[in-house]
Amino acid sequence: MSGDGHTSAAAMAAQICDQIRSVFSSPPPPLPPALDVLVAEVSATAAANGRVFVHGVGREGLMMKALCMRLFHLGLPAHVVGDVTTPPISPGDLLLASAGPGGFSTVDAICGVAKSAGARVVLLTARPGSGSGASRCADAVAYIPAQTMADDEEAGGGPSQAVRLPMGSLYEGAMYVLFEMAVLRLTDALKQTPAQLRSRHTNLE
Numbered sequence: 001m002s003g004d005g006h007t008s009a010a011a012m013a014a015q016i017c018d019q020i021r022s023v024f025s026s027p028p029p030p031l032p033p034a035l036d037v038l039v040a041e042v043s044a045t046a047a048a049n050g051r052v053f054v055h056g057v058g059r060e061g062l063m064m065k066a067l068c069m070r071l072f073h074l075g076l077p078a079h080v081v082g083d084v085t086t087p088p089i090s091p092g093d094l095l096l097a098s099a100g101p102g103g104f105s106t107v108d109a110i111c112g113v114a115k116s117a118g119a120r121v122v123l124l125t126a127r128p129g130s131g132s133g134a135s136r137c138a139d140a141v142a143y144i145p146a147q148t149m150a151d152d153e154e155a156g157g158g159p160s161q162a163v164r165l166p167m168g169s170l171y172e173g174a175m176y177v178l179f180e181m182a183v184l185r186l187t188d189a190l191k192q193t194p195a196q197l198r199s200r201h202t203n204l205e
Contacts, residue, residue, distance in 0.1 A: 023146045023174040034142035038182045041122050043189045045094040055081035055110050056098035063175040064098055070183045073197040091118030098124040100148035100171040103132020111137040126171055146171040
């Protein structure tokens with residue numbers, strides 16, 4: 001790759017990272033910071049010997065699976081909704097569900113089932129006031145003020161920045177960064193060491 005190519009790639013990466021950074025440097029929302037919500041909720045569940053379940057659809061779902069992997073590495077009983085080994089959710093457990101645009105029919109339904117089973121529900125979303133079924137079930141909200149695909153559609157898909165992530169990817173990029181920060185905080189809160197996390201990584205690769 002030429003020098004210009006390197007510069008172009010570096011500039012693009014910087015613009016994308018700046019957009020993600022802006023999500024976390026926005027004015028304080030009327031809700032607690034998403035990082036504080038996640039760390040508090042997972043820590044409380046761990047202290048009560050509960051289990052953590054995660055759910056999301058599409059690329060949001062992939063980010064939730066990445067979080068579940070790290071929660072397992074932290075020594076927590078963590079499960080992805082829909083896996084064949086996922087146990088029934090029950091009182092004392094925690095469901096972390098993502099619905100960037102506020103709600104999806106499947107996410108709304110799963111949050112309703114978890115709530116009916118007596119579990120605690122935390123909704124990750126960019127639209128906390130959507131009035132969706134998921135938002136009505138939520139005991140707490142992790143507000144991520146980032147562009148979602150719904151915002152992209154409303155804007156007509158036209159560029160508003162020099163580099164604009166497609167189809168609401170800013171929300172998903174912010175999720176990844178948020179989860180990495182949460183894992184760092186939880187590593188301290190749960191008194192885990194890097195060696196302990198590594199020891200739980202699969203060797204079937």
